[in-house]
Amino acid sequence: MIAKKALIGGEWVEAASKDRFEVVSPGDGSVVGTVANCGREDAKKAIAAACEGRKALRKMSLLKRIELLHKAHEIAKKRDREMCDIMCMESGKPMAQSVSEASPVGGYSWSNFHVAMYNVKSHRGLTLPNVTEDNNNKRIFSSYEPIGVVANLSTFSYPSEMPNCTIPYALALGNAVIVKPSMGAPISAILIAEALEEAGFPPGAINVVTGYGTEVGDELVTSPDVQGINLFGQENTCETITQRAGMKKVLAAVVSNNPFIVMDDANIDEAVLSCAQGAYGHNGQSPISTRRVLVHKDVYREFVEKFVAKTRSMKFGNPMEPDTDIGPLNNSKILENTLANLEDARNKGGRFITGGGEPSGLYLEPTIIEDATMDMLITNEPTMGPVVPIMVVESLEDAVEKANATRFGFQVGAFTSSLANAYFLSENIQAGSVYINEATSCWDEMSPFGGVKKSGMGRMLSDWIFNELTNVKMTMFDLAKVK
Amino acid sequence: MIAKKALIGGEWVEAASKDRFEVVSPGDGSVVGTVANCGREDAKKAIAAACEGRKALRKMSLLKRIELLHKAHEIAKKRDREMCDIMCMESGKPMAQSVSEASPVGGYSWSNFHVAMYNVKSHRGLTLPNVTEDNNNKRIFSSYEPIGVVANLSTFSYPSEMPNCTIPYALALGNAVIVKPSMGAPISAILIAEALEEAGFPPGAINVVTGYGTEVGDELVTSPDVQGINLFGQENTCETITQRAGMKKVLAAVVSNNPFIVMDDANIDEAVLSCAQGAYGHNGQSPISTRRVLVHKDVYREFVEKFVAKTRSMKFGNPMEPDTDIGPLNNSKILENTLANLEDARNKGGRFITGGGEPSGLYLEPTIIEDATMDMLITNEPTMGPVVPIMVVESLEDAVEKANATRFGFQVGAFTSSLANAYFLSENIQAGSVYINEATSCWDEMSPFGGVKKSGMGRMLSDWIFNELTNVKMTMFDLAKVK
Amino acid sequence: MIAKKALIGGEWVEAASKDRFEVVSPGDGSVVGTVANCGREDAKKAIAAACEGRKALRKMSLLKRIELLHKAHEIAKKRDREMCDIMCMESGKPMAQSVSEASPVGGYSWSNFHVAMYNVKSHRGLTLPNVTEDNNNKRIFSSYEPIGVVANLSTFSYPSEMPNCTIPYALALGNAVIVKPSMGAPISAILIAEALEEAGFPPGAINVVTGYGTEVGDELVTSPDVQGINLFGQENTCETITQRAGMKKVLAAVVSNNPFIVMDDANIDEAVLSCAQGAYGHNGQSPISTRRVLVHKDVYREFVEKFVAKTRSMKFGNPMEPDTDIGPLNNSKILENTLANLEDARNKGGRFITGGGEPSGLYLEPTIIEDATMDMLITNEPTMGPVVPIMVVESLEDAVEKANATRFGFQVGAFTSSLANAYFLSENIQAGSVYINEATSCWDEMSPFGGVKKSGMGRMLSDWIFNELTNVKMTMFDLAKVK
């Protein structure tokens, strides 16, 4: 059985308390392995180590840091199968989706390494004119400096992608990293760290501390020696962290109740496919899963019928089977919350078209709810799982108003064929990303990723994460005041 | 006598409590005028008004917003003399420096209007390739959207510049603004708002609420309807605000103990002039004033002698006189703190070369302290006033180490003639800006402005403030899934 | 009567030959005034003067150059009426359009001054990483340097805008300028130069040499002391110039046969208005006038009827009258060429719906031709004047194919309401600019302007012209190899 330690200062170590934690497979309840159950003391050690790691990284040339990332990626490629399997087992994400995320050979989690290694080379400062003094003596330029020690705190929904949204970028820039993975799927992050450590990164450059947020997370967030927090999580976690982090840089992606809109001029067949992808992908547990469907009255019936048919055609079951589309929820706490919200919907008049029965273990049948209203928990609170509340909208304006009637604003999917509608939706919906004729739960590795309102802070991926993980320094030389 | 009201939703109003506050001139203790002493209720009204103002601004074309800013600037020009005089009187900043800041005709505070009006036109998003899907169907672009309602909280040290570091940029972008000026010099901000209101900005676009931070400031910082905070202030204020602001965007410039370094290959005469400017400008009360001087042992004696001579040649006295170089402190609270830190320095062995006697009113004589050490309050805590502790350094490395031995990192001035030294200092000193052969208390209107560590968050001026006051939105069109 | 000299090296001088040239009004044949008829010798003198002017400009601070541009603009504002009237008289462009171009108070020609003065401040180089050597010793940056002496050669179609597409940008950057205006409307450029000279630009910074292309133009194009050519003209001129210019930087906008497309899902009423604007504005003599109209068969009849009605409702006549929409051609050479192309169209089966009679003086009645075909001169060769050949298209693909069946590619206007059509047209038409639901003969002052294929070289306006008028210099410092 798998037994993993924490990585602190280049050493694989047990928790100071010697405690360990069992990682249980949501698919069949078996124990996938154990990890160190670290506490505040371990976090402190990791922070101290990261301070050293950061100094070592900055002395390295950029080319050397890139070379080490390349080496780590090559090492990971040799453990392709293992990485995919473990991620599937510990998270319950269906195998095909696990491969598409975690595979070092072709998965998107590892694309971050390519972007980090190559695009860091075009993260450039500026030479600036002197426009404040009426002479030619001043030369000004800006440059980017690594912020220092960066902590990555993530959830089980993308056990490989979420850590890798920080790791390669931070290291390429010269920051040290401390990863605190979700206890719902912690091993994938450890495997990434193993590759980095084997590649020869200096001690403390990359650390992994498995443990609970109240101990490990809180120490990382409050320590004066951590300069940046890259968080993936729920709203209350993010609120707490921003309050406790004070003047630190916080970069956050928060689980949201993302809408999906179908207008009367939409290609309905494509809308159905996209909606299924957005709502059921990652078992409906992604921060950017589709969680509310708003359909124009003129195409409402057609859409619902086709969407129910599509849902029924999807394979629901054991995530380890290669053709499974929808698997179990990750853990019982999430399941309970989802069931409570479903119960609330039922009480408030929601009609269950599919699903609605008792879950089997962590398996919750795909659930489509008509007559959903904006006063239900299921439409207001991000509810994890393959759960789809559907509402009718009267017009474009109505769709926008309902899409915006939330404290969140991460992603929106919307189907329309018109130029004017496309821009109207893009510009009037309050969100970080608007996808016209595409599902939510989507991104592009070279485009900005993040939300507005309570959906997050800052932007990730490519140049945007480089900006977040650096400070702009301004240097001015006065050439006339030399000796 | 001047009696000003608050500006809320396009109306000039008294505080709900009807309370008023006397603005006293630090120069002679006379009453400059009175302003409304607003409280939490007034702040709430301003926030509600700003929510309306923001909607009105967004419906306007960019050209229209620029036109209104232009009109406001033209209106302000007609009140040039008044604006300079009032700022000098209420803040105690020497007249020449007050003119150079507050004059709508040529002052730097109003340069922000030009930068905002013209450079907003080149605040552009990107068209992005689709590099995640292997087809030609996706079109992606990013755009900038105003974040919403922005609060500006500032100090008396730049009563005109600090509000204008937010106002024109925010309005040009389509954000509504609520200004809470320092009670140490609140009228200047009101005069700016008068020009904007007269120019015809829609109600709620620009609001001024004079009052205390515990009431007005706290409401602005904690309200869910304020999206951004642009703060100028001291460390403890900034820490409190970031904790209470939660997921809001906070942009902050914090009063710091900025070092000034003189290397052995420096042009000493120029270094002396720059040091005097950095230390005594704005009566030593700027966030970016020089507050520690580090001189290489080989030129130490020469530098100190010349610096003392220069200090003695400067005119100290009534700020309203046109040739005054150094005036009074702004208020007794600041004076007391400075005196306590001077006392501490004396107790720990500091030798007072100039100054050190009793202050007269708020007038504290320029004070040069030799044998300063890193364990004195005066070197560790940003101490306002014309106070200059001097230390010897042995080498370039020693200078860098001492410069970095602080929790702050805003600006550094350093004199050297060598290419290698210039870059070594620029790259190894932890600061937002490094000025080689130039004083601290310096900036360029088209360059990034801000600090690291406890000196602040984010970057201001030109493109940088445009970035801070907007959210990046990503839009994706799939062209193949249309009807 | 107006009598203008050439401006060479800060002096207003006659041609070496003492020859003068009469500027005749196309509207009524009266003499507007006379200008110096300069030759090769005068051009040589201007080049020598510009070499001095360039040195003087580079020694100036950027702020000083901006200040002089500002002053020149203020001076021009005092001659607002004069500038508009003269431009109308000498070019024959209808008064309303002349004002909208030439007015220093609100005309677009002078917007170039604002863009040049303010946006030059954000024309910035880069600080670049060293990614070729595995150490931390290298510092690299790029900067922009003025190319040197820039010649502007233009036509009568925009006597104010075309010179101003170079002048303020070049001067802001530190280049010297030599303007050779069209002999069809040379006085407007002289008026601009008068304002600049009066503002105090150093001798040689701005020069105007009125004369023919074979002498003055050719000397400017072939002299080794001119580094850049900014040309507006016809294809054969541009071909000749690029051949004779050798390794010089050539930036060119060429008169083209720009298409206008109306799809079956278009808003026909708006399409009619836009088409009239694109085809008849500037008397159809702009490089970017609409010169071919392609209408989808399903809306063909409706469009033609409405377009004929619109054409008949427009006022055709004396350009000096404030409500004239369409005026005369600029000169008889142009008229003859247009008449020949009309004759060719008639011979090849074109049906004249409006116009087609004898011109009166330089006045050619607005002429709409149905059954136009791609083998007519009128569709293949850019034909100046209010002349509109119309063709039917069967489909989107057919529209694109016909639009591309030309050696030109400047601007295209196209009306459609669909998202997919809009992008298909934008991406498949070979042109510098594609306007969906807008006319050709359009631009935005902050967007790139220029054509592909034989329509031009390079891009003008804002950042793009700054790039064209500068050289990128790369500087590398090795910090480890100092003494």
Added chain:
Amino acid sequence: MIAKKALIGGEWVEAASKDRFEVVSPGDGSVVGTVANCGREDAKKAIAAACEGRKALRKMSLLKRIELLHKAHEIAKKRDREMCDIMCMESGKPMAQSVSEASPVGGYSWSNFHVAMYNVKSHRGLTLPNVTEDNNNKRIFSSYEPIGVVANLSTFSYPSEMPNCTIPYALALGNAVIVKPSMGAPISAILIAEALEEAGFPPGAINVVTGYGTEVGDELVTSPDVQGINLFGQENTCETITQRAGMKKVLAAVVSNNPFIVMDDANIDEAVLSCAQGAYGHNGQSPISTRRVLVHKDVYREFVEKFVAKTRSMKFGNPMEPDTDIGPLNNSKILENTLANLEDARNKGGRFITGGGEPSGLYLEPTIIEDATMDMLITNEPTMGPVVPIMVVESLEDAVEKANATRFGFQVGAFTSSLANAYFLSENIQAGSVYINEATSCWDEMSPFGGVKKSGMGRMLSDWIFNELTNVKMTMFDLAKVK
């Protein structure tokens, strides 16, 4: 023996004339192999094929084009040894330098593939504000489109790097490429094309036509179906090509007489090493070789003595030996020209400190000439080979004046330790690149590369070449004029 054909439209073919050409090794006069001796007819076929290739490339997704480049690079890696050996043999470049250039595993020529594959992803257009019309109806964006068919014409001095300065960038962007290598070393380019063809690029995407410039080159330059020329060559070639290319985009790097400056505050030992590298690398035949050395009088004697000693310590001889520093010239035409310039130098008073005897075959002994003057051919005309004329300079200003006294301006190397000198040299020398404390014959793969004056047109490498090989298109949507 090696016998290579031309690659036209995906087929390896003989010249239409069936002629072949012998490639002779400069090292020992042996025949390395033969290539097709193509003429105008073959060039025409290649152009026709490239027109098809271009269409095929544009239909491909960006990801697919990147994948093919990746595959080609992997294929090349399997022929590492062969590529290095052949390049060494055919060009005479010393083996160590040949490996450092041509090796697909680690050579700089192949770094272009990485930059092209990854950085093309951040070659982005802009979303632009509408600042010309006072409404919110317009949406504007810019995008980059491939220019079409690009021809690469190069010399023997970098037989692998020069073709690769175009090939991967052009293909990544969707342009088709026609390579015409130098007949002095044509096989290396063919080997690159073999890898690309094997990788599966569509027919016509990449073509190689070996032949003479008068036939093949001229057809490529004058054909209306070739949109861009990327030239490496001598001044007269470049002048001719720009004249014949007309409105085509020409991007050129021209052989120049690059200066190297040593100031009195320089680190002389490092200056000597850099100078030897700049002057003798690539047998002194690079466009950017050091060709004039300017030494401050105070360090003149020391520099010359150390430089002569360094020169004598270098290994001169057979390029195939792994430790050879300096090899033969490429061909007898070049040798003759160099000997004539040496003879001229001797006649005008040049003192030969090393070298100056008869060459042996193509081997010309490293030649240092004191008392060089600005009226010698050797200082005015770029003279190929290990030839170093040295001059004394009196001051910084004198150094700059002498460095600028030439019609060229490609690269300058200069040694100084002072901040002010470093900037003075950087800003006052007319050149594309200024290297402080580094040799000429240097670049960075992410920095702009190119010259001013007669040294070239445009800028290559990374973003700069992406800009040169694309056209900026502007698209505007009016959202209010839809149906």
